[in-house]
Structure formats: structure tokens, C-alpha cells
Amino acid sequence: MEALGAAAGLLLALCLLAFCLYCCYVKYIHAKYDHIPGAPRASFFLGHLPIFWGMLGKQEFVHDLFLQWAEKYGPVVRLNAFHRVSIMVLSPEGVKEFLMSPQYPKDRFVYGRIYNIFGERFLGNGLVTVCNHEHWHKQRKIMDPAFSRTYLMGLMETFNEKAEELMEKLEEKADGKKEFSMLTMMNRVTMDVIAKVAFGLELNALSDDQTPFPHAVTMVLEGMTQMRIPFLQYMPGKQKLVKEVQESARLLRRVGRECLEQRREAIRSGKEDTLDILTQILKGDALEETRDDENILDNFITFFVAGHETTANQLSFTVMALAQHPEILERLQAEVDDVLGAKRDLDYEDLGKLTYLSQVLKESLRLYPPVPGTLRWIDKEHVVSGIRIPAKTTLVFSTYIMGRMEKHFKDPLTFNPDRFSKDAPKPYYCYFPFSLGPRSCIGQAFAQMEAKVVMAKLLQRFEFELVPGQSFKLLDAGTLRPLDGVMCKLKPRSVARSCQE
Numbered sequence: 001m002e003a004l005g006a007a008a009g010l011l012l013a014l015c016l017l018a019f020c021l022y023c024c025y026v027k028y029i030h031a032k033y034d035h036i037p038g039a040p041r042a043s044f045f046l047g048h049l050p051i052f053w054g055m056l057g058k059q060e061f062v063h064d065l066f067l068q069w070a071e072k073y074g075p076v077v078r079l080n081a082f083h084r085v086s087i088m089v090l091s092p093e094g095v096k097e098f099l100m101s102p103q104y105p106k107d108r109f110v111y112g113r114i115y116n117i118f119g120e121r122f123l124g125n126g127l128v129t130v131c132n133h134e135h136w137h138k139q140r141k142i143m144d145p146a147f148s149r150t151y152l153m154g155l156m157e158t159f160n161e162k163a164e165e166l167m168e169k170l171e172e173k174a175d176g177k178k179e180f181s182m183l184t185m186m187n188r189v190t191m192d193v194i195a196k197v198a199f200g201l202e203l204n205a206l207s208d209d210q211t212p213f214p215h216a217v218t219m220v221l222e223g224m225t226q227m228r229i230p231f232l233q234y235m236p237g238k239q240k241l242v243k244e245v246q247e248s249a250r251l252l253r254r255v256g257r258e259c260l261e262q263r264r265e266a267i268r269s270g271k272e273d274t275l276d277i278l279t280q281i282l283k284g285d286a287l288e289e290t291r292d293d294e295n296i297l298d299n300f301i302t303f304f305v306a307g308h309e310t311t312a313n314q315l316s317f318t319v320m321a322l323a324q325h326p327e328i329l330e331r332l333q334a335e336v337d338d339v340l341g342a343k344r345d346l347d348y349e350d351l352g353k354l355t356y357l358s359q360v361l362k363e364s365l366r367l368y369p370p371v372p373g374t375l376r377w378i379d380k381e382h383v384v385s386g387i388r389i390p391a392k393t394t395l396v397f398s399t400y401i402m403g404r405m406e407k408h409f410k411d412p413l414t415f416n417p418d419r420f421s422k423d424a425p426k427p428y429y430c431y432f433p434f435s436l437g438p439r440s441c442i443g444q445a446f447a448q449m450e451a452k453v454v455m456a457k458l459l460q461r462f463e464f465e466l467v468p469g470q471s472f473k474l475l476d477a478g479t480l481r482p483l484d485g486v487m488c489k490l491k492p493r494s495v496a497r498s499c500q501e
Contacts, residue, residue: 032085033080033390036078038069046082056229059483061473066398067404076091076384088397090397092428092429095397096429097384099429099439102438106439117246120250121297121298124295125295126295126301126302127299142281143442144442159454162196163457166458169206170185171461173490187308188205189206190312191308198278199278217305217308220248220305221309221477222245223242223248226238263278306443314364317370317482317486319486321367324415328360335357336357346452354456356417357455358420359419362420366399367415370479370480371479373400373401374435375396378392378395399433408427460493462493464489470487
């Protein structure tokens with residue numbers, strides 16, 4: 001009994017010692033970073049986390065708080081979470097220095113969290129998450145040809161085909177009375193597009209997005225949002241969700257593995273002549289004399305998740321903004337009518353003529369970037385805007401914040417596509433919805449071509465209005481999306497009837 005009491009006393013002493021040492025370490029971290037401007041910490045141990053968690057619980061948008069801090073504390077702002085400190089860098093000079101150079105990797109701690117999802121391999125070491133530059137460069141070199149201008153021009157048929165299927169679904173709703181979520185419809189069409197052009201799959205999510213594969217994509221996206229809640233996977237009330245997300249991740253990889261095997265067999269037998277992303281990966285894989293199927297599956301899932309949701313969010317935000325600005329909508333429809341007339345499908349050459357639509361899409365990305373920013377890790381001490389940033393620190397770069405700062409954009413909260421006219425000053429290093437430098441998004445041109453085709457057809461065919469009573473708030477769910485889903489009502493445009501006959 002005495003021995004048991006002694007052991008308990010020793011354990012308690014060790015716990016107290018560990019606690020005291022942790023307190024000293026947190027105090028040391030505070031001293032190391034407290035010369036950097038930032039809001040007062042809400043807690044000695046938790047830093048700013050109680051503020052963020054409180055906002056998350058009330059579905060308040062934390063990036064607007066960061067914007068307030070940026071305006072108040074300057075271009076370099078400290079963020080505390082436990083014993084970790086991240087630094088927001090919000091100056092064009094800082095963005096240029098750290099994003100344009102390959103020597104600053106992504107933060108392993110942050111991006112490593114989506115390697116798995118509730119214990120199941122998820123994005124792994126795909127293009128978005130891989131932190132090792134050599135590994136990333138090898139993957140990027142393999143995939144670049146599948147995103148070349150020549151290849152993208154060949155996708156116009158699929159873009160038109162899937163956008164036309166969307167128009168048919170919208171036609172069923174276009175009585176001026178039915179209310180529906182534009183975000184839901186855009187998610188379905190962009191999922192169908194990426195499935196077809198990247199992997200040769202016909203998902204038909206527009207007809208039914210509750211079939212296993214589209215539903216699995218929806219569930220892993222929900223899992224990405226939920227996993228930010230600490231210890232969620234151990235909460236009794238969340239076990240059903242966790243299990244469904246895990247099963248969804250397994251399903252996505254299983255389908256991906258089947259695609260791989262079928263495509264490899266087609267290539268071996270000489271029957272494969274499609275240059276989609278999957279074929280390009282496999283040919284590049286053979287060229288490199290490597291066989292890492294798990295990494296290929298990482299990219300299979302990465303392209304589905306990143307390749308459909310971000311474009312769907314951009315399209316939905318664009319519809320929301322246009323419906324709030326009828327004068328811009330009228331000007332844009334006039335351009336679409338002038339370029340397309342009653343023509344049913346767009347040619348590649350038409351995209352270049354839709355210059356005002358390009359400006360509208362860019363302005364939508366400025367105010368509502370689906371990916372609000374990116375992170376980098378510095379191994380050595382740096383001085384940014386006259387402020388010393390210690391070595392081994394995570395840097396946060398936000399196109400959302402910089403896009404809404406008066407010092408970078410005049411009257412920043414006004415939706416004004418003329419900011420991006422050819423005569424307007426260029427917003428260097430303060431506008432990067434697809435990131436910048438070597439790690440910029442490989443699918444940027446793909447996404448904007450797809451967005452143009454879908455928007456041009458929508459503007460050509462329909463008048464749309466927003467259902468009253470929406471909040472128009474933004475939701476951070478890993479990507480930024482409209483909280484209320486952009487609820488709309490549609491009517492056919494009289495000038496568009498001839499192109500549907």
C-alpha cells in the first residue's frame with residue numbers, strides 16, 4: 001500500500017514538473033514572439049484559440065477578424081495557438097519574397113493534418129499537400145502536359161457537353177418561382193466535369209449526387225470541415241459521422257485503384273489514346289521508373305476535391321455578386337449576346353473575346369476567393385517590413401485579406417470588375433487566388449475555362465434573382481463558400497430562346 005502511495009506521489013510530482021516545464025516553455029515562446037504586433041491573447045495557454053473557437057461555434061467568419069487585425073496591427077501580425085505562433089505577412093514585398101521562391105516549403109504540421117482524415121489516408125502526398133520540394137517538382141513535371149494549352153483546347157467539347165446538361169436541369173427550374181441552391185447545382189456540374197476530363201468517369205452527379213462516389217466526395221469535404229474541432233473523433237455524438245467519412249475516403253481510393261488498373265491495361269494493350277490527367281500520370285510514372293500507386297491515388301483524390309469544389313464556389317459567388325449588381329449583369333449579358341448570339345456551344349476562340357466576363361470572374365475571386373490563402377515555413381530568421389521573425393516559424397499569406405485592404409484596392413468592398421480592365425493598374429503581389437510562384441495552382445487555366453463556359457451559357461439563357469432573406473455570409477469549410485448556398489429563382493431570357501430550339 002505504501003509502495004502504491006509512493007508511486008502515485010511520484011506520478012503526481014512528475015505531472016507537476018511537466019506542467020511547470022510547459023508553462024516555462026510557453027512563457028519562453030511569448031517572450032520570443034511578443035515583439036511582433038498582434039491582438040492580446042485570450043488565454044496564456046490557448047492564445048487566440050478561444051476567440052476562434054467562439055466564432056466557429058457561432059458560424060462567424062474568422063477571416064474578417066483577421067482583416068480587422070491586419071488594418072490595426074500592420075503588415076506583420078502574430079497569431080498564438082497553444083505554444084505555436086504563426087505570423088500573417090500582408091505586404092506585397094513579403095508575398096513576393098516567400099511565395100515566388102521555391103526555397104520556402106509548405107508547413108508540414110498544417111498540411112500533414114490532411115494527409116489522413118480520421119486515420120484514413122486522404123490527400124497524402126498529392127500536389128497540394130506534399131512539402132518536399134523535389135517530390136513536388138517531380139509530380140508537377142509529370143502532370144504539366146495534361147494542363148498545357150493544346151490539351152485544354154481539346155476539353156472544350158466536354159466543357160460544353162456538361163454545361164449543356166446543367167442548362168437542361170436549370171430549364172426545369174426556370175419558372176420564376178422554384179427556389180434552389182445555385183451552389184448545389186454548380187457543385188454537381190463541376191464534379192461531372194472533373195470526373196470526365198481527368199479520369200474518364202461518367203458520374204452523372206447532375207442527375208443524382210447521392211450515388212456512392214459523389215456522396216463520398218461530399219462526405220470527405222464535410223470531414224475536412226469537422227476535423228478542425230479538437231478531439232471530434234472521440235466525441236460520442238460524432239462517431240457516425242467519423243465512420244461515414246472514413247468509409248468515404250476508402251471508397252474514393254478503391255474507385256481510384258480500379259481506374260488505375262483499367263487504364264494501365266488499356267495502355268499496355270495499345271487501346272488508350274485519351275490524354276486525360278490519369279493517363280498522363282501513368283505515362284509519367286512509367287517514364288520515371290517508379291511505381292507509387294498510393295501517391296497516384298493521393299492525386300486522384302486531390303483533383304476531385306480541389307478540382308470541383310473551388311470552381312463551384314467561384315461560380316456561385318459570381319452569380320451572387322451579379323444578382324446584387326444589375327448594371328454589371330446587364331453589361332455582361334450584352335457582351336455574351338454580342339460574342340455568342342444564339343450559338344449553342346462555345347469555341348475556344350470565344351473565350352478570349354469574353355473580356356468583361358474575365359474581369360467579372362477575377363473580381364469575384366478578389367472578394368470571394370475559394371482558397372483564402374496559403375502557408376510557408378521558414379527555417380531561418382527573416383526581417384519583414386522592419387520586423388524580425390524568428391526561425392522555424394509558419395507564415396500565413398491571405399489573398400482574402402489583402403484583396404479587401406484599402407491600401408491595395410480603392411473602395412475594396414465594392415464589386416467593380418473594371419479593376420481588372422487592361423488599362424487598370426495591375427495588383428502585383430496582393431492578389432493571388434491561385435497562389436503565386438512555383439507552387440501556384442496547376443489547374444488555374446482549366447478552372448477559368450470551365451467557369452467561363454458555364455457562366456456564358458447561364459448568362460445567355462437565363463435571368464436570375466436571389467431569394468430574399470439570405471445572409472450572404474461566407475463559411476470557411478476548408479474552402480470559402482456561401483453559407484446559404486446562393487438561393488435563386490430563374491426565368492428564361494427571351495433573347496435566348498432561339499439558341500435552345
